Amino acid sequence: MAKRKPKVPARIAPQLDFSKALGGLFDLSGQVAYVPGGYGGIGEAIAWGLAQQGAAVAVSGRDRKKAEALASAIRRAGHKALGLTMDAGHVADIRRSVDRVVKAFGRIDILMNCVGIQIEQPLLDVAEKDFDRVYRINLKAAMFLGQAVARHQVAAKRGGRQIHLLSVRAQLGLRNRGYSAYCATKGGMVMLVKQHAMELAPHGVTVNGVAPTFVYTEMIRHVMENPAFRKGLLQRIPLGRIADPKDVVGPALFFASPGGGFTTGQILYVDGGITASQ
Numbered sequence: 001m002a003k004r005k006p007k008v009p010a011r012i013a014p015q016l017d018f019s020k021a022l023g024g025l026f027d028l029s030g031q032v033a034y035v036p037g038g039y040g041g042i043g044e045a046i047a048w049g050l051a052q053q054g055a056a057v058a059v060s061g062r063d064r065k066k067a068e069a070l071a072s073a074i075r076r077a078g079h080k081a082l083g084l085t086m087d088a089g090h091v092a093d094i095r096r097s098v099d100r101v102v103k104a105f106g107r108i109d110i111l112m113n114c115v116g117i118q119i120e121q122p123l124l125d126v127a128e129k130d131f132d133r134v135y136r137i138n139l140k141a142a143m144f145l146g147q148a149v150a151r152h153q154v155a156a157k158r159g160g161r162q163i164h165l166l167s168v169r170a171q172l173g174l175r176n177r178g179y180s181a182y183c184a185t186k187g188g189m190v191m192l193v194k195q196h197a198m199e200l201a202p203h204g205v206t207v208n209g210v211a212p213t214f215v216y217t218e219m220i221r222h223v224m225e226n227p228a229f230r231k232g233l234l235q236r237i238p239l240g241r242i243a244d245p246k247d248v249v250g251p252a253l254f255f256a257s258p259g260g261g262f263t264t265g266q267i268l269y270v271d272g273g274i275t276a277s278q
Contacts, residue, residue, distance in 0.1 A: 024258060025257060025259035026053055026253060026254075026257040026258070026259055027053060027054055028053040028054045028055040028110075028253075028256065028257060029053075029054030030054070031054070031055040031056070031109040031110055031256075032055065032056045032058070032101065032105040032106075032108050032110070033050045033055040033057050033109065033111075033112055033256065034058045034097075034098065034110065034111055034112065034149065035047045035057060035058065035059050035060070035112045035114055036086055036088060036097070036112075036113055036114060036115045036141075036145060037060075037061055037088070037113070037115035037165075038057070038059035038061065038067070038070065038112070038114055039059055039063070039066040039067055039070045040061075040114060040217065041215065041217025041245050042165065042215055042217060042245050042248050043114030043165075044070055044245070045245035045246055045248065045249050046112055046114060046248065046249055046253075047059050047070060047074065047081075047112075048074065048249075049249040049250075049252065049253050050256065051077070051079035051080075051081060053253060053257070055109075055110065055256075056079070056080035056082075056105050057071070057074060057079065057081045058071075058081070058082040058083075058084065058100075058101040058104065058105070059071050059074075059081065059082070059083050060083070060084045060085060060097050061086060061115075062085065062086070062088075064083070064084070064085045067083035068083035069083070070083060071083030080105075082101065082105070084097055084100055084101075088115045088136075088145075089133070089136045089141070091140075091144045094144050094145055094148055095144070095148045098145070098148040098149055102152050107152070107156060108149055108152050108153065108160070109153075109158070109161065110162075110256045111146065111160075111161070111162040111163065112163050112165075112252060112256065113142055113145050113162070113163065113164045113165060114165045115138070115141050115142070116137065116138050116165060116167075117134060117137045117138065118179070119131075119133065119181060119182075120177060121180070122178040123178065123180055125178070126181065131181045134181035134185055135181065135185055138181075138182070138186065138189070139185040139188045139189060142164050142189055142192055146162055146164075146192070146196050146207070149162060150162070150200055153200075153203065153205050154200070154203045157203075159203065159205055159206075160204070160205045160206075161208075161260070162196065162200070162205060162206070162207040162208075163207075163208055163210060163252055163255045163256060164189055164192075164193055164207075164208075164209045164210075165209070165210055165211075165212075165248075165252075166189050166193075166210065166211035167182070167211050167212065167213075168211055168212065168269055168271045168274060168275055169182055169186045169187075170183070170186040170187045170189060170211055170267065171190075171211070171269070171275055172275065186211075189209060190267055193207050193208060193265060193267065197264040197265030201264060206255070206260065206261065206263065207264055208255040208263060208264060208265070208266050208267070209266070209267040210248060210251045210255065210270060211267050211268065211269045211270065211271070212243050212269075212270040212271060213237065213242075213243055213269075213270070213271035213272060214233060214242050214243065215242065215243040215244065215245055215247070215248060216242055216243070216244055216245065217245065224242070236274055237271070237272040237273065238274065238276070238277055239272035239273055241272065243270060243271075247270055248270055254268075255268070
């Protein structure tokens with residue numbers, strides 16, 4: 001008796017009309033994004049990018065005036081925005097700020113964590129209090145921002161996105177500079193992203209990181225004004241230039257958008273090729 005051949009489906013994947021299916025890949029209309037550290041050089045560019053794609057944006061930081069000024073500018077451009085204070089060094093304040101965003105907008109879909117500091121000290125001179133401060137603001141705050149937002153996202157059962165701003169210093173040390181605390185915390189964030197991604201995947205929440213090299217902002221003005229350091233940096237970057245804040249916006253929006261929905265636990269190095277050559 002001849003064996004029956006198993007039926008093979010004509011298509012494993014659902015048939016899509018790509019003329020329609022691809023139209024909203026980067027549309028964030030109706031989404032609510034929280035951007036702690038959003039009035040810094042990179043954070044401000046990302047906040048504007050989120051708003052221009054249709055998201056309501058909440059911006060926070062220790063300086064209320066700066067947060068409210070950016071939110072006001074975004075509102076004047078016709079978008080929804082909120083400015084509020086948040087001290088990333090205190091977990092209770094992190095949780096309060098997240099609850100405030102949910103109270104104002106009714107939901108929180110996207111966490112875009114742009115919080116971060118650097119206190120430069122040579123290894124032999126690192127002070128415990130300064131190391132602890134960098135740890136609290138860079139790594140500990142990322143942990144509890146992710147937790148606070150995840151609690152709302154899991155309860156809402158709508159999925160969501162979490163994106164953390166890292167640095168190429170998560171993977172590369174820096175010669176002749178005192179970057180112990182910064183590199184250690186950014187490296188720790190790599191594994192934080194991966195672990196949070198695994199725990200939140202069953203809830204439809206993706207977690208990823210964007211890791212740029214030096215970006216033209218006030219935070220790096222002191223090193224960019226050093227001709228020798230600047231020359232050496234340009235020589236190491238294959239694309240031959242320093243990043244602009246807008247260079248970080250595209251990768252951040254990808255992770256936040258429907259188009260990034262099948263990507264989680266990943267770090268995207270926005271570095272002009274520097275990590276590909278070292």
